[in-house]
Amino acid sequence: MRLKKTVVAASAVAALALVAACGGGGGGSAGNTQQSYKGGGGAGAGKNATAQGPAAVPSDAASGGTMDVVTWAAPGTLDPTRTYYTDSGEIMNLVTRALTQYVYDPKSDDMVLEPDMATDLGQVSKDGLTWTFTLKDGLKYEDGSPVKAEDVAYAIKRSFAIDTLPDGPTYQLTFFKDGDLYKGPFASAAQLKKMKGYKSDWYSGDDYKGVETDGNKITIHLAKPFPDLDYYASFPVFTAIPQSKDTDPTSYEQHPLATGPYKFADYKPGAELKLVKNDQWDPNTDPGRIQSVDGWDFKFSQNQAKDENAILGDKGNAQTTVSYDNALAQNYKRASTQAPDQLTQGTSPCTYFWYIDMKKITDKRVREALSWAYPYQDAWKASGYIIGVTRQPGTSLLPPGTAGRVEYQYPEGQDGQTTDPAKSKALLKEAGALGFKIKFSYKTDVPESVSGKDAIVKGLKAGGFDPQPVASTSAKERELQSDNNAPLNIRSSGWCSDWPTGGSWFPAIFDGALVGQAGMPNKSNFKEADADKKQSEILHMTPDKSAAAWGEFDKWMQTTYMPVVNVGYAGVAMLHGSKVGGMYNDSTKGMPTFSTMYIKK
Amino acid sequence: MTVSDAMLEASTPDLTPGGAEPDKEIAGRSPMRIAFDRLKSDKIAIACTVIVLVFVVIAIFAPLLCDLFGVKLRDGGSKNLDQFNYPVIGPPDHPFTWKAPLGIQPNTGYDLLAEWLYGARTSLEVASITTVVATVLGVTIGLLAGFSRGWLDRVITFITDFFLSLPFIMVALAVSPMIVQRYAQNQTKLDRAQFISLILILSCFGWMTLARLIRGEVISLREREFIQAARVIGAPTRRILFKELLPNLVAPIVVAVSLGLPAYITAEAGLAYLGIGLTGRPSWGQTINKAVDWFNSYPLYLYAPVVGILLLVVALNLLGDAIRDAVDPKTRR
Numbered sequence: 001m002r003l004k005k006t007v008v009a010a011s012a013v014a015a016l017a018l019v020a021a022c023g024g025g026g027g028g029s030a031g032n033t034q035q036s037y038k039g040g041g042g043a044g045a046g047k048n049a050t051a052q053g054p055a056a057v058p059s060d061a062a063s064g065g066t067m068d069v070v071t072w073a074a075p076g077t078l079d080p081t082r083t084y085y086t087d088s089g090e091i092m093n094l095v096t097r098a099l100t101q102y103v104y105d106p107k108s109d110d111m112v113l114e115p116d117m118a119t120d121l122g123q124v125s126k127d128g129l130t131w132t133f134t135l136k137d138g139l140k141y142e143d144g145s146p147v148k149a150e151d152v153a154y155a156i157k158r159s160f161a162i163d164t165l166p167d168g169p170t171y172q173l174t175f176f177k178d179g180d181l182y183k184g185p186f187a188s189a190a191q192l193k194k195m196k197g198y199k200s201d202w203y204s205g206d207d208y209k210g211v212e213t214d215g216n217k218i219t220i221h222l223a224k225p226f227p228d229l230d231y232y233a234s235f236p237v238f239t240a241i242p243q244s245k246d247t248d249p250t251s252y253e254q255h256p257l258a259t260g261p262y263k264f265a266d267y268k269p270g271a272e273l274k275l276v277k278n279d280q281w282d283p284n285t286d287p288g289r290i291q292s293v294d295g296w297d298f299k300f301s302q303n304q305a306k307d308e309n310a311i312l313g314d315k316g317n318a319q320t321t322v323s324y325d326n327a328l329a330q331n332y333k334r335a336s337t338q339a340p341d342q343l344t345q346g347t348s349p350c351t352y353f354w355y356i357d358m359k360k361i362t363d364k365r366v367r368e369a370l371s372w373a374y375p376y377q378d379a380w381k382a383s384g385y386i387i388g389v390t391r392q393p394g395t396s397l398l399p400p401g402t403a404g405r406v407e408y409q410y411p412e413g414q415d416g417q418t419t420d421p422a423k424s425k426a427l428l429k430e431a432g433a434l435g436f437k438i439k440f441s442y443k444t445d446v447p448e449s450v451s452g453k454d455a456i457v458k459g460l461k462a463g464g465f466d467p468q469p470v471a472s473t474s475a476k477e478r479e480l481q482s483d484n485n486a487p488l489n490i491r492s493s494g495w496c497s498d499w500p501t502g503g504s505w506f507p508a509i510f511d512g513a514l515v516g517q518a519g520m521p522n523k524s525n526f527k528e529a530d531a532d533k534k535q536s537e538i539l540h541m542t543p544d545k546s547a548a549a550w551g552e553f554d555k556w557m558q559t560t561y562m563p564v565v566n567v568g569y570a571g572v573a574m575l576h577g578s579k580v581g582g583m584y585n586d587s588t589k590g591m592p593t594f595s596t597m598y599i600k601k
Numbered sequence: 602m603t604v605s606d607a608m609l610e611a612s613t614p615d616l617t618p619g620g621a622e623p624d625k626e627i628a629g630r631s632p633m634r635i636a637f638d639r640l641k642s643d644k645i646a647i648a649c650t651v652i653v654l655v656f657v658v659i660a661i662f663a664p665l666l667c668d669l670f671g672v673k674l675r676d677g678g679s680k681n682l683d684q685f686n687y688p689v690i691g692p693p694d695h696p697f698t699w700k701a702p703l704g705i706q707p708n709t710g711y712d713l714l715a716e717w718l719y720g721a722r723t724s725l726e727v728a729s730i731t732t733v734v735a736t737v738l739g740v741t742i743g744l745l746a747g748f749s750r751g752w753l754d755r756v757i758t759f760i761t762d763f764f765l766s767l768p769f770i771m772v773a774l775a776v777s778p779m780i781v782q783r784y785a786q787n788q789t790k791l792d793r794a795q796f797i798s799l800i801l802i803l804s805c806f807g808w809m810t811l812a813r814l815i816r817g818e819v820i821s822l823r824e825r826e827f828i829q830a831a832r833v834i835g836a837p838t839r840r841i842l843f844k845e846l847l848p849n850l851v852a853p854i855v856v857a858v859s860l861g862l863p864a865y866i867t868a869e870a871g872l873a874y875l876g877i878g879l880t881g882r883p884s885w886g887q888t889i890n891k892a893v894d895w896f897n898s899y900p901l902y903l904y905a906p907v908v909g910i911l912l913l914v915v916a917l918n919l920l921g922d923a924i925r926d927a928v929d930p931k932t933r934r
Contacts (some may be wrong), residue, residue, distance in 0.1 A: 305894040321761060329708055333685035377679040381686050382709045388684065444781050445876040447891050451709045471785045471880075473778045487786055584682045 043349040043401030043500040044102055044111035044588035047230070049121040049446045051103065054283035057290050059273055060581060061598035066295045069322040069594075070307040071176065072245035074270045074300035079253035080236035081159050082168040086496060087324060090591035091298065092236045092276060094289070097216075097259040098135050099152065099233035104584045105290035110401075111588050113231060114287050117240065117259070123232040125392065128225035128542070133233070135216045140280040141242070142258040149213040151240035155209045156220070159237045162182040163195060164249055169235055169498065174507070175226040177210040178203075186249060206243075210262070211356065231499030261291035261595075272374045273298040290582075292598035295403035306326060312339060319577035320599050326390045327573045335575055342575055343387060344583050349497035350570035351399050352391075354440070355523035358563055360377030360489040365431035368411045370438070370490075371565045373424035373463025375455050376417040383452035389573050393417035394566040397554050401587065403501045404547030408555045416566060424463030434464050440490040441470045443477050482520040491523040497588065502550020506535055510563065524563035531557055622697075632930070633851070634677075635662075639927040646923035652916040656701045660722040670702060674715040674883065681710035703905045707895060717905050719883040724913070728865040731800050732858055735807035742808065742856060743815025744842050748823055761809050769806045770875075776802060777877035785802040792881030799878060803865055811857045818850055852928040857894040859921030870910055885910055 014323060036433060080096045083089050092103065101116035115121055118133040125131075139147035158165065159172055161184025173179040183192060187204040191210035193323040195202075212219040220229070232238075240259055245253050261283075262275035274466045283291065308331040310318040327335055327343070335343045354374065356367050377387065385391035385454040393416030398405045428434045438460055442453035453469050460467040472480050480486050481493060498504035512527035535557070557563070572590045576583050581600040584593045605646035630638075640646050659666060667674060683689050688705030691698045703713040746757035780798050784791035822828060823846070831841050872878035873886025880887070892903035 064827060249898070309897065328894060329686040330898050336685075339676060375678070378710075381679045381682055383687070384708050386686060439786070444880045445777075447876070447887065448708070450880050454675065455709070458678070468786065469788060470736065471781045471788070471791055473781055476782070 006240065019141045019327060024430065043347070043497055044113065045401065045403045046105065046108060046110060046112040047121060048103075048105075048112050048114050051112075052289035053286045055103070055286065055288055055290050055596070056168065057292055058582060058598065060600050061290075061292045062601040064290060064294045065320060065599035066297055066598060067293045067599065068317060069296060070302045070321060070323050071298075071300060071325050072302055072304040072581060073325065077167065077253050077269075077474050078256065078267065078273070079165060080167075080239045080241065080256050081155065081165050082253070083236040084167060086589040086591055089236065090324075090589050090594055091273070091584060092256070093260070094262045094296065094594050095258045095260050095264065096236050096239040096256055097139075097286070098236055098238040098298050100230055101234050101288045102588050104586070104596050106584075111586055113234065115313045116234070116286070116288065117152070118233070120197070121199075122233060123439060124227075124229075128227065129222045131220045131222070131226075131229050133218045133220075135218070136283055136285045137216075138282050139240075139259065140282070141240075142263040142278045144279050144280055145242070147240045147259060148242075149216055149218045150240065151209045151242045152218050153208075154185070154206075154243045154246075155237065155241040156211050156392045157206070158241060158246070158249070160208070160248070161186050161204075163187070163330075169195065169232075169237060171226070171232055171498075172210075172237070175222050175224055175229075176224050176400075177221040178208070179210070179223060179230075182208050182210065186245075205455055207379040225540060225542075225553065227541075227546060228499050228503050229503060231504075232382065235498075238554055257582055261286070261289050262296060265295070271300055273300070278314075289595040290598065291328055291497075296594070305331075308575055310341065311577055314339070314342070314578050319579040321581055322574070322576040322583060322592055322597070324574055327575050329384050329386055329424050331390065331575065332386050333574055335573075339578075342578060344585055344592065345573045346571065346585035346590075347400060347401050347587055348570040349401065349500060349588060351397055351591065352494040352567045352570060353397075353492070353523075354565040354567050355491040355493060356565065357489040357491070357523075357525050358527070359525045359560070361436075363431045363433060364562055365427045366433050366436055367432075367562045367565075369424040369427035369436075369463065370460075370465070371411060371414055372418075372420045372427070373460050373465055374565055374567065375419050375459025375462075376567065377419070378455040378459060379452050382448070382455040384448040385568075388571075389415075391572050392569040394569045397558060397566060398551065399452075399497070399569045401500060402497060402551075404549070404551035405502075406551035406555050408559075410555070410559050410562065413556050416568065419448075419463075421459075421464070423463040424465070428464045435466045437466045437468050438490055439468045439470055439488045440492055441472045441477060441480050441486075441488055445476050446472050455526045475572070481523070484516060484520055492567075493523060496570075496590070501547045502554060503539070503546060506550065506553060506557070510557065511535065526561065526563040528561060531561065606673070632928070634925075636852075636927040640923060643923050643927070645919055646927075649916040649920040649923070652912060653920060656721055656725060656913050659703065659718060660725040662720040663722045666718050670699075670714055672701065672712040672715045674719055675701075675709075675711050676715075676906045677705065677710040677712060679710055681705050682707065704899070704901050706891075706902070709897060712900065713888070713905060716883045716888055717885075717909060718887060719790045720906060721909060721913075722883040723870055723879065723882055723884040724866050724910070727796075727799060727803070728862050731807060731865045732861045733801040734800060734804040735861060736811060736854060736858055738804060739808035739811030739857065740815055740847075740850070743812040744819055744846065744850075747816040747819025748838070748842060748846070757812075761812055764806065765809050767806070772806075773802050773872055773877055774875075788881065792879070795881060799869065799872065803868055807865065811854070811861075814853050815850055816856070818853060819846055822846055822849055834925075837875050855928055856921065856925040859917065859924045863921070864915035866910060866914055866917070869934075870906075905927060 073087060075085060078088055078092060082090060083092050097117045099116060100113055100121055102111040104113045105112045113121060117135055117139055119136055123132045125175060135149055142146060159168055160182050162170065164184065164186050181202050183202055183204045185204065186204055192198065192204055194200055210221050242257065245257055254267060258278045261278055261281045263278040265276040266274040277291060277294060281291065304325050305328060307323055308328060311321050311323060312331060312334055361367055380387055380391045395409050395416045396405055396407055402598040428436060443449040457467040457469060481491050495509055509522060510526050511522060512532040514522035515525050515527045534553055538546050538553060541549055570590060572585055574592060580601045581598045582596040584596065586593045679688055686708050687694055688707060691701040691704045695860060701712050701714065703717055706713050706716065742757055746754050784794045828841060828845055831845050869878060870886030870889065873884045874890045878884060878886055888906040889903060896903050900902050
């Protein structure tokens with residue numbers, strides 16, 4: 001899953017905000033507020049296939065009121081099919097129901113996978129190539145019309161039209177039957193021929209061989225086993241979209257038809273989203289959501305410092321205001337010492353990487369030296385992170401809470417926060433690469449980015465490198481990072497679990513086949529035959545074995561090749577007004593659990 | 602003697618015919634001399650000059666002053682910070698310490714006094730170079746426009762109006778990312794390019810008022826007898842421009858300079874605050890940009906650069922006013 005996305009900062013003030021972190025779980029708002037990072041924090045690995053609605057509304061919930069949500073970021077799109085960022089995913093969870101869903105479990109303080117529109121978490125055939133979901137009875141759209149299995153099938157078909165609806169998750173292209181051939185319901189034969197890399201067996205239209213419906217049943221056929229499909233079915237991609245309402249696919253995001261407890265009232269992209277109660281939603285069919293407040297008012301591209309001050313001031317509307325940005329360092333201290341009840345903290349399923357370009361930095365000793373030279377503490381603090389809260393020293397690439405995760409340290413003794421210039425210099429000397437040029441980018445218009453760059457330059461110099469930062473701006477940074485020909489040999493970015501196993505990590509960012517593709521999904525240019533072979537073997541394992549195998553692969557890849565430096569796990573610290581109740585941390589996204597939130601009496 | 606000299610002298614009582622006492626020596630005083638004497642007796646002007654001089658000394662000797670206080674520029678890092686990224690010594694949580702007289706910058710752990718001293722240097726460097734460039738541009742263009750009749754005057758007037766109509770902030774916003782893009786890979790060049798482009802942008806938008814003023818003065822002067830006389834005896838245009846006209850324009854130029862300096866200091870800080878100024882070196886505007894969000898918990902962080910700018914700008918402005926009064930022959934004291 002991708003980190004929160006911002007629109008281009010409309011004003012310099014908006015650009016003051018910190019780099020987006022996607023974040024993680026735990027930390028109750030009422031009572032047991034966690035003051036420190038939860039070491040083995042959850043990431044939503046648990047499942048409960050028999051959960052039944054309705055979800056209990058807490059006794060201190062006042063019915064009604066409007067919840068205000070503010071953020072400096074702005075979701076690029078709210079089309080269910082294209083929703084692939086942590087923030088838009090959490091927002092759409094209020095509006096569109098999927099086949100399965102993540103529900104906050106107070107007992108384990110973690111997210112648990114439960115059925116949503118489906119009656120269970122799906123039935124998989126013996127060969128692992130067919131999944132069947134059955135829809136519940138009594139599901140309705142906001143206009144009162146019934147939800148049909150065909151509509152879910154249509155939503156799935158829609159997700160193959162990545163030319164019309166780009167930026168969404170793409171696992172279906174890899175795992176579903178004909179995923180590489182079917183191009184979605186929209187393209188005509190003539191348009192198909194115009195697509196890049198056209199092959200004669202490509203097809204489009206309503207007739208897709210990978211999805212079948214029979215009454216209330218949806219059957220999905222796969223090309224190769226996809227043991228984590230039940231997790232993937234919680235993405236808004238697997239909602240229901242009636243084909244008759246989707247006459248103009250690119251503008252469907254203006255008003256996606258609601259199946260959840262709230263529906264769109266007003267949406268101004270990049271600025272504001274207003275939600276109101278959907279009276280057609282039946283709580284008895286939904287084990288995870290409550291409908292306590294009357295409406296939601298999301299305000300995007302806001303001034304974070306100002307909003308946080310208002311929330312901590314806790315007067316009037318601010319009492320029912322929530323921010324899903326990581327608290328600024330200056331406000332975090334104030335909140336944690338003076339108003340700990342207004343702070344929601346926790347872990348997140350994200351890891352920040354320094355992706356090392358394997359084509360340009362070919363000597364492994366140089367890559368190891370980098371991990372000793374990187375000034376972890378200085379760089380984190382200078383970039384405005386609170387160590388132990390919004391940044392946690394990282395060791396294994398998979399973040400804590402991931403199923404099958406193997407804890408290891410590589411290079412030996414590197415606990416994820418140790419800077420040792422002497423070791424770095426020794427390694428560089430051994431490799432004959434003293435003064436090796438390191439090119440990484442930073443944003444000149446974000447003060448935190450500039451000070452972070454200064455700290456890194458100092459650290460790398462001390463470690464015997466010759467740092468050559470490449471200047472960029474907020475508007476151009478993303479483009480630079482995903483440009484295969486950019487003059488960089490380090491790319492600084494992160495990755496978040498789509499579901500808590502290594503299966504949503506390595507095939508997505510370290511698959512040799514991705515090298516050179518547009519958008520640069522494999523930012524390390526990591527292409528090794530034995531690594532690709534191992535990955536393909538793990539993909540063919542059964543779910544019970546594959547999770548552990550990914551954990552081992554993590555250690556093997558890093559010790560054998562070291563294509564990245566782990567520059568820390570992400571964490572979250574979000575602020576909310578004193579009357580906001582039920583705000584937990586969705587540890588699968590690092591967002592507030594909107595679906596359980598209410599206004600206190 | 603030029604006309605304005607005569608006017609000035611005529612306004613001094615010493616020249617009243619027959620009124621001079623025999624034993625008092627009559628001394629001729631140049632207009633600049635008179636202005637200087639007036640300035641010397643102006644207490645505010647003296648105080649402001651002292652303040653400005655102190656800042657100039659700070660700017661010139663910033664590295665030495667840092668050594669004197671025992672602080673280093675952009676040194677320290679996370680060891681100066683606690684778990685919340687706040688400083689471990691000095692304000693806001695700890696008492697004053699000479700180790701960091703202006704405190705430590707949160708998040709980065711840099712010493713703020715060093716940042717402030719070097720920030721003064723950046724401010725004055727940018728402001729003084731810009732003032733010189735803008736003044737030279739303004740005077741040259743104004744002289745040319747005023748003295749040439751016909752098409753050249755019209756073209757120059759049009760260009761002046763054109764520049765006046767350009768929105769300054771928009772141009773700065775547009776140029777800044779271009780510079781970053783162009784020099785992305787070389788930090789030293791980028792810093793220099795940002796510095797030069799900042800001066801160019803500021804001076805490109807700073808010469809017009811002076812040029813108009815000079816043009817007006819020249820138009821009124823060029824018809825006077827002494828210019829006519831110079832023409833009659835065949836003085837070349839260059840001589841008329843620089844030897845006859847320019848000395849008469851000293852007063853407006855001095856005033857423009859003294860009022861331009863503080864304007865450029867504010868402009869530099871303003872651009873840095875918007876995130877489009879210099880990024881490679883300390884500047885007051887940048888510090889203010891970062892400090893605004895910390896004001897609630899750490900006011901000194903913001904006060905230091907704000908007081909710096911305030912003092913310097915107010916002093917320069919008052920000094921500018923005093924100079925204007927002093928060189929203006931029409932003011933009487």
